Amino acid sequence: MFRVNREMITSGDNYLKISSLRYLPRWMVLLMDVSILFISLSISYYILSNITTLPSVLPVVAMYAIVIGITVTFMLIFNTYSGIIRHSSFVDLQKIFWSLFLAIVVILGGKYAILLTTKIKIFYTPLILLYFVISFTLLLVFRITVKQSFLFLKKLKKSQEKKRLLVLGISNHSVAIAGAILDNDNLPYEMNGFLTKRNDSKYARLLGKRIITREMVLKKTKEQLAIDGVLLLRELLDKDELDEWVTLLLEKDIEIFQAPIVEEFSNNRIEANIRNLQIEDLLERTPIKIQNGEIMKRHFEKAILVTGGAGSIGSEIVRQVAQFKPSLIVVLDQAETPLYEIEIELREKFPDVNFKFILADISNNLRLEPIFEKYNFSMVYHAAAYKHVPMIEHNPHEAVLVNVLGSKNLALLASKYKVSRFVMISTDKAVNPTNVMGASKRVAELFVQSLQDIEGNTTKFITTRFGNVLGSNGSVIPHFKRQIQNGGPVTITHPDIVRYFMTIPEACELVLQAGSMGQGGEIYMFDMGKPIKILDLAQKMIKLSGLEIDKDIKITFTGLRHGEKLYEELLTDGSKTLPTPNEKIMVSKDPTMEFNEINTLIKKVIKAALRRDKIEVVIFMKKIVPEFKSNNSIFEKLDK
Missing domain, CATH: 3.40.50.720 (NAD(P)-binding Rossmann-like Domain)
Structure with a gap:
């Protein structure tokens, strides 16, 4: 449900670009502050007028003009409107406090000076003190609200851009890599759960995240599973297991990522160690035992x-x-x-x-x-x-x-x-x-x-x-990679050619x-080992790049080149x-x-x-x- 609502908020014409603003204009901040002062004085006046009869020496409009005018003057002196609100700090709060405090001192000082000379009470002291408390509180709440709103929208936007991942396996290594992702909010990945063959784990939770079984992946689409990709640890899989999982995930158009076991890197380098699974990783064979x-x-x-x-x-x-x-x-x-x-x-x-x-x-x-x-x-x-x-x-x-x-x-x-x-x-x-x-x-x-x-x-x-x-100068895999990066088409000489x-x-x-x-x-x-069909190679490379065949990247056949044969001996x-x-x-x-x-x-x-x-x-x-x-x-x- 949250995913749907998030997309409604951040997609299309409704995209909230507030989080992308560098800062609110100063005049807008000052205007909002003046509005808050007006509201604070009105609330104070309303509260006290319902408790007691307020002296009416000055017209209400004049009283508002004097109180708010003096307060704004000190705000201009202290530049309370010049800071970037979403980065408000203790220094900004101090500026607000002292501008309001000195404004109240001047207002009450003026009141008592007039009272001593003319015996006329132009301001009601409790009204000014209540105004000070309410205005400071609302100005503080306004800045905290703006700051938290920016943080929320930024996090929402960042979350929208993150890849929703399942970690393959429920071993200690899998849990460790999942924990490392959860602990690093700056990563472009969102840990959504674990993937396993075991059926006895589907009702359990790890690190507060769900455990999805292979059968669930077979029965549902990646949209129904609410995931974008699966992160696997190569060292924990033999070639047959790797091929089995890759075949299943590619059929479901699920991206495949890989990472080394968590001991091999520190958290501050985790992003550099997570990468898309490459076709070379699937074609690697048992190393030669050399003397x-x-x-x-x-x-x-x-x-x-x-x-x-x-x-x-x-x-x-x-x-x-x-x-x-x-x-x-x-x-x-x-x-x-x-x-x-x-x-x-x-x-x-x-x-x-x-x-x-x-x-x-x-x-x-x-x-x-x-x-x-x-x-x-x-x-x-x-x-x-x-x-x-x-x-x-x-x-x-x-x-x-x-x-x-x-x-x-x-x-x-x-x-x-x-x-x-x-x-x-x-x-x-x-x-x-x-x-x-x-x-x-x-x-x-x-x-x-x-x-x-x-x-x-x-x-x-x-x-x-x-x-x-694999990967040598002029070989087929770097050539296919360039074609995929350029948007295709991927060109193959013949659908049956093998190498x-x-x-x-x-x-x-x-x-x-x-x-x-x-x-x-x-x-x-x-x-x-076994020869590999080049068409299968190209199809896997396209899918491993997170793209769809024919929709994103087309495959075209150009005919055998001069001197080329279908099968090498x-x-x-x-x-x-x-x-x-x-x-x-x-x-x-x-x-x-x-x-x-x-x-x-x-x-x-x-x-x-x-x-x-x-x-x-x-x-x-x-x-x-x-x-x-x-x-x-x-x-x-x-x-x-």
Whole structure:
């Protein structure tokens, strides 16, 4: 009932904007004060006239004019009308008291002076004293009323803007977070109760708030439940429980918020810790169990090179490697601004780590060799690559220069300068590629593997394959977020398209683990779990943003892009997998090529790339990677 009345008061044309006023004009305050003085004198006159006969030396109008005039004069002297009433303080009350007191002193002083000289009694003393008491009381009540009215309307307005939340669960942690919200009135949240699966709690109350069961949520709408959202504590839920609750709440268009357990933050930071549940939170999987001892041995007091170090994967590799106290980390990238930004971040976060930030293009071997010669690297993490499928499909020669030639340069230098381990970051798009980007990465894989057995090589060459990485530069989730923030539409290439996903930390943990366990020549792949339908992903993201599909944000289908396929694969047709000590990591036994064969073919494709001959580039790539069949591309004709 209160909710309805509150909305009637504060919505539409009836919205009370009084609480938004900065202050009442001074003339208005003075006018109200004069009105109160008039009312006070009238009340005093009425009371005493019913008790006794008042002397009538002066006409009533003259008496009113003199008494109120003298009082107003002292109010002007003390500026009683100049303060902001809703912020009235003890000082303001003192001003009112002294203006009234001195006015009464002057009035009674004048009365007795006239009485002594003329023997005429112009004022009735009890009337003036009663006027003093009543006027002071009413002026005080007026200011208190205005102040409390502003506070009430402000609170009402603020309450109207607050999100009405249920806290999921009735554990000690849930009660603690609910109590923290109740104790902080400045939060934009209103604690409305608790939500639980347990049916034995529906008649109980916690912290004076109701307990709502899952069955009640199933049967009622969020309007009937009088809530806007549910706050959950991620640490208390396993993935299945989280998915179950999220599915139910999104079906009911109920917003979902999350917070850490209450011990992890203080009350003055509670608002910063409560946020909307993100799609990344739903896609997070069980972390990889990495062998920190082995990884520490590979990095402690060693010189490390990370190419593409300003990118999303490369920069996370740097962050993780920095924890193992290497003697040096060289961060190499050709993107100037991102490299500068990551330098600022890393120097601040790891002040004790020795960093070198190098702006360079990996296709320029003359630029790379002095770096290898100078720093004596123990490990190289090669994350630099062009990766955007449609862009590379239109520029296949650039893919060859960076993904193929750049990888070749780095791998040969790693072997020449006796780098202990070379870890290349590849992609699941290299498996049975349907686009130039995937094919270029497969060519690079074949070349890197071929170096393992050449005469005199001591470097262990290791490749890791990823699916799509959540939140990486240019990936689908940041793209969808921008579209949702801009009001839509959210664009999807095909309603049936599916992809594998992992988090950036997961991907980089895999890189470090693979780099430590590899014996050379392996392609490591990750247990990616189940593929995710992109349409389902977009729908959940819209709902998690508190918006309605089609009403607030539309979803449109644009058609498959050049080189794009519906389903990604993790293994080539002729490959087999072998287990490793880590159950999440497997070795893919893909077909390989001899160094001389792959090197000859790569030289030809690089020459074609330098001539900017797109067709010839793709023809040579299809010779190197026979399973490369173009899809939705101008290069499909080459497969016929």
